[in-house]
Amino acid sequence: MFGIDWEELLVIVIVAVVVIGPKDMPVALRTAGRWIARVRRVSNHFRAGIDAMIREAEMEEMEKKWAAQNETILREHPADAAPETEPTGAYPARPMPADTSAEVPGPPPPDPDEPRLPLGKDE
Secondary structure, three states, X not given: OOOOOHHHHHHHHXXXXXXXXXXXXXXXXXXXXHHHHHHHHHHHHXXXXXXXXXXXXXXXXXXXXXXXXXXXXXXXXXXXXXOOOOOOOOOXXXXXXXXXOOOXXXXXXXXXXXXXXXXXXXX
16 A cells, blocks of 8 residues: 555554553544545545546547537438437427327127126136
8 A cells, every 4th residue: 555564564553552552542543543534535535526527528528529420421421311400308209190089999899609607606
């Protein structure tokens, strides 16, 4: 992490025990842990912000490339291009059938030759 070997870490721990004392060592370690957690949270937040800025910059760059590529394709194939319309941001409406008053078809009528059980009797 910071180039600290296990021997150096052992010396730091021994000095800490001597200076702080074994009685106050748990309190000092808890305090150090809280500070380390705060530093990690801040660094993670900072890193996430930097990553988001990089992603946004990459997306803007890709959108510019895609727009240039689309213009090139449309210039090469003008007959294939769809007429330009205003994007509404919503799905296009489905065409409605001409006669909306027609009833929805139900199940087919029963076959008169098929044997049927009377309702309410279990057999």
